[in-house]
Amino acid sequence: MQSSHAASAVCAVFDERNLIADAGLVPVMGLAERGRLSQLVRERVRIDGAGNSGGANPAAKVTSLVAAMCAGADSIEDADRLRHDAMPVAFSGIRAPSTLGTFLRSFTHGHSLQLHAVHRMFLRNLAAHTPLLPGADKVAFIDVDSTHKRVYGPAKQGAQVGRFKGIRTLHPLLATICTPTARPVIAAVRLRQGKAADSRGAERLVTEALVTSAEAGCTGIRLLRADSQFYNADVVAACRRAGAHFSLACGMNPSIKRAVVTIPDDSWRPIRYPRAVVDPDTGELISDAEVAEIGAYTAFTGRKKDEQITARLIVRRVRDLAKPATTGEQGELFPAWRYHPFFTDSPFETLQAEQQHRHHAVIEQVIADGNASPLTHLLSGHFNANAAWLTLWAITHNLLRSAGALASAFHSKATTATIRAHLIHIPARLARSARRLRLHMPERWSWHDAFTELFTATHAPPTA
Numbered sequence: 001m002q003s004s005h006a007a008s009a010v011c012a013v014f015d016e017r018n019l020i021a022d023a024g025l026v027p028v029m030g031l032a033e034r035g036r037l038s039q040l041v042r043e044r045v046r047i048d049g050a051g052n053s054g055g056a057n058p059a060a061k062v063t064s065l066v067a068a069m070c071a072g073a074d075s076i077e078d079a080d081r082l083r084h085d086a087m088p089v090a091f092s093g094i095r096a097p098s099t100l101g102t103f104l105r106s107f108t109h110g111h112s113l114q115l116h117a118v119h120r121m122f123l124r125n126l127a128a129h130t131p132l133l134p135g136a137d138k139v140a141f142i143d144v145d146s147t148h149k150r151v152y153g154p155a156k157q158g159a160q161v162g163r164f165k166g167i168r169t170l171h172p173l174l175a176t177i178c179t180p181t182a183r184p185v186i187a188a189v190r191l192r193q194g195k196a197a198d199s200r201g202a203e204r205l206v207t208e209a210l211v212t213s214a215e216a217g218c219t220g221i222r223l224l225r226a227d228s229q230f231y232n233a234d235v236v237a238a239c240r241r242a243g244a245h246f247s248l249a250c251g252m253n254p255s256i257k258r259a260v261v262t263i264p265d266d267s268w269r270p271i272r273y274p275r276a277v278v279d280p281d282t283g284e285l286i287s288d289a290e291v292a293e294i295g296a297y298t299a300f301t302g303r304k305k306d307e308q309i310t311a312r313l314i315v316r317r318v319r320d321l322a323k324p325a326t327t328g329e330q331g332e333l334f335p336a337w338r339y340h341p342f343f344t345d346s347p348f349e350t351l352q353a354e355q356q357h358r359h360h361a362v363i364e365q366v367i368a369d370g371n372a373s374p375l376t377h378l379l380s381g382h383f384n385a386n387a388a389w390l391t392l393w394a395i396t397h398n399l400l401r402s403a404g405a406l407a408s409a410f411h412s413k414a415t416t417a418t419i420r421a422h423l424i425h426i427p428a429r430l431a432r433s434a435r436r437l438r439l440h441m442p443e444r445w446s447w448h449d450a451f452t453e454l455f456t457a458t459h460a461p462p463t464a
Contacts, residue, residue, distance in 0.1 A: 016085065016429075017085050017086060018085070018086050018089075018429050018430050018431065019085050019086060019427060019428070019429055019430075020084070020085060020086050020087050020090060020427070020428055020430060021081070021084065021425065021427055022070075022071045022081070022424050022425055022426070023426040023427065023428035023439050023441055024420075024423045024424035024425065024426050024451065024454075025067055025070060025071060025090075025091070025424060026090055026439065026455070027403070027451075027454045027455045027457075027458040027459065028067075028070055028399065028400070028403050028423075028424065028454075028458075029063070029066075029067055029070075029091065030458035030459060031126075031129075031130070031399065031402060031403055031406070031454075031457075031458045032063065032066065032399055034125075034129055034458065035122050035125040035126045035129065035399075035402075036122070036125055037059075037062070037063060037066070037118070037122055037395070037399075038059040038060075038062075038063055039059075040118045040121050040122055040125075041058050041059040041062045041063075041118055042058070042059045044114050044115075044117050044118050044121075045058045045059075045062070045111065045114045045115060045118060046058075046114065047103075047106050047107070047111055053102075054102040054103045054105065054106030055103070055106050057093075058103070060093035060094075060095055061095050061099065061100055061103040062115075062118075062392065062395075063093070064079060064082060064093070064094055064095045064100060065079065065100055065104075065392050066392060066395055066396050066399065067082055067091070067094075068081065068082055068100075069373065069374045069392060069393060069396040070396055070399065070400060070420070070424060071420070071424055071425070072373050072420055072424075072425075073373075073374065074373055074374050074375075074376040074377065074379075075377075075379050076097045076100055076101045076104075076379060077097050078097075079095075079096075079097045079100050080096070080097050082094050083096070086429075086430045089430050089437070090430060090437065101380075104380060104382070104385040104388050104389060105380065105382050105385050107382075107384040107385055107387070107388045108384055109384060109387075111384070111388070112384055112387045112388055112391065115388055115391045115392070116188070116189075116208075116391060118395070119186075119188075119189075119391055119394055119395050119398075120187075120188070120208070120211075120212045120215070121215075122395055122398070122399075123185065123186075123187065123212060123215075123216055123398050124212070124215040124216050126398055126399070126402045127216040127217050128217070129402075130402040130405050130406055130457075131405045131406075131412075132182070132185060132216075132398075132401060132402050132405050133177060133178075133179050133182050133185070133216060133217060133218065134179060134181050134182055135179040135180060135181050135182065135220075136177075136179050136182075136213075136216070136217045136218040136219070136220065137217065137218075137219050137220050138179075138220040138221070139179065139180065139220050139221045139222075139223070140177055140178070140179050140213055140218035140220065140221070140222050140223070141177070141178050141179070141222075141223050141224075141225055141356070141359070141360075141362075142175060142176070142177055142187065142206075142209050142210060142213055142222060142223070142224045142225070142244070143175065143176045143177075143178070143184065143224075143225050143226070143360050143362065143363040144173075144174075144175045144202065144205065144206060144209070144224065144225070144226040144230055144235075144363075145173075145174065145226065145227065145360075145363045145364075145367070146171060146172065146173045146174070146198045146229070147171075147172055147174075147367050148162065148163060148164065148167075148169040148170070148171055148194070149169055149170050149171075149172060149375065149377070149378050150164075150167055150168065150169050151168055151169060151170055151194075151377070151378060152168070153381075154168075155381045156168075156170070156378075156380075156381050156383075156386075157381060157382060157383035158170055158191070158192075158193040158194065158383040158386075159193075159194055160193050160194030160195040161194065161195065162193075162194040162195035162196070168194060169194040170191060170192070170193070170194055170378055170386065171191070171192040171193060171194050171195075171196050172189060172190065172191050172192070172375075172390055173189070173190045173191075173192060173198075173201060173202070173205055174186060174188065174189045174190075174363070174366070174367075174394070175187045175188045175189075175205055175206065175208075175209035176362075176363050176366050177209070177212070177213050177216060177218065178362060182405075182412070182413075183362075183365065183401060183412070183413050184362055184363060184365065184366050185216075185397070185398045185401050186366060186394040186397050186398055187208070187209040187212040187213060187216075188205050188208045188209045188212060188394075189390050189391055189393075189394045190205055190387075191383070191386055191387040191390050197229075198227075198229035198230065199229055199230050199232055199235070202226075202230050202232075202234070202235055203234040203235055203237075203238050206224060206230075206235055206238045206239065207238045207241070207242065209224075210222065210224070210238070210239070210242035210244050211242065214242075221245065221347065222242075222243075222244040222245065223244065223245045223246070223247055223346060223356065224239050224244055224245065224246045224247065224248075225246075225247045225248075225356075225357060225359075225360035226246075226247075226248050226249070226360070227248075227249050227360070228248070228249040228250050228251045230248060231248045231249065231250040231251075231343065232300070233299075233300040233303050233307050233308075233309065235248065236248070236299075236300075236309050237307070245344070245345050245346050245347065246311075246343075246344060246345060247342055247343075247344040247346055247353070247356065247357045247360070248342060248343050248344070249340070249341075249342045249343075249357070249360075250299075250341050250342060250343050252339060252341070255299075255301065256297075256313070256341055259294055259297055259313060260315055260339055260341065262294075263292045263294065263315065267292045267293075268290040268291065268292045268317070269290060269291050269292065269350070269351065270288070270289075270290055270291075271288075271289050271290065271291050271316070271351055271354065271355075272288055272289075278361075288318075289316050289317065289318045290316070290317050290318075291314065291315065291316050291317075291350060291351060291354050292314075292315050292317075292350075293312055293313070293314045293315070293350045294312065294313040294314075294315070295312060296310055296311075296312075297310065297311065297312065297313035297343070298310045299311070299343055309343075311343060311344060311345040312343070312344050312345065312346070312353075313341055313342075313343055314341065314342055314344060314350060314353060314354055314357070315339055315340070315341040316339070316340045316341075316354055317337040317338065317339045317340070318337065318338055318340075319336070319337060319338075320336035320337060320338045342354075342357050344357065365415070366397065368415075369397065369415055369416045369417070370393055370397070372415075372416075372417050373393075373416065373417065373420075374389070374392075374393040374396065375390070375393055378390070397416060400416045400419050400420070401416070403419060403423060403454055404419045404423075406453060406454050406457045406458070407419075407423055407447075407450040407451065407453050407454040408449070408450040408453060410450070411423065411450055422446075422447040422450065422451075423447065423450060423451055423454060426441055426442070426445060426451065427441070427442065428440060428441045
């Protein structure tokens, strides 16, 4: 593709007052209104006593930040995108970036907890009004993981050198909900200091995520999945209290090594992955492995008797390609294996339980979505402002996932970046006719059918 005119024959003039760059915000924020986002903020978030009046009208400020994130904002300054030309005609209550920054800096830990409550209730409302989690009445997976966000400068509160040597980070912890046919939505988030242990606060987060999943319509089997950092008795106890199952990776500690050695050779069953998976030790792609199960393994034997848990220990083993086999006339003499066990009370058959546990990596898609937009960096020097920003990203992520579910089958599984490109970043000219606001959009927009489905669903009369 090349320009159809010479450079000297092209000019640009900013003189059109009836255009908006992100027409997709009209149905998306309409969906937020159906989910009662503004009402929930007014009811739950109360920032009193802020000397700079930062807590005034929190509903308008939260919705302005969510709209900015839907449009791809990764900093406070990007919220100025909402104030161009005809945007005040389509929306009211848009706040300036300076006002939004003051609002975030007014947050304390207690205010962050209030925003968490809004996030949970908003997810429940979205799940009730959209096909956000199809199949949740049969089986749902709750995944827990942590990530590190690199920050720069010693002035950021909570930024510390933790897992990565010489790198200052903040340490978010999150839990997601998905089904076999739905992409994950965020059930709970927490921001911790950079050197906080991965499992710090995990029990409370797991409890919150399981309660949220039940409120979001997960009435069938619920299976909590996590890496070995969350393999502890408190996390398992939280699952038992909530009536959920667990599937936790565990390292090869001495007790598990002794148990693995007792597995008979004829108990190993071959398994082949339709898609190659990444070996967590070497980073290589593998598609063949063997799986065996120990039906009754007692974990956490160092705890009190009533805190010890007996459940299934499922072990996957793969050939250790890092140790070349002995070659010669006899060929390979002793094959070398690497073992990857996980502890579970899953009600599913062994091979199915193993495949479901490996699917835990789906939570990395959520982290990647965040890193590609609002979580490109954590913007403030104030820890609680960053914690609020993290929760607002979670609200935005769930809102975009709901919009994609309403638009089309393709967009229900697309990344949030794709949803923005197809359904949000649509230019439109606003016109008034017969007391109605009309959006004139590109005639040959490739995704106009999906946008029409979304627009119709969010602007139809609400059902009882």
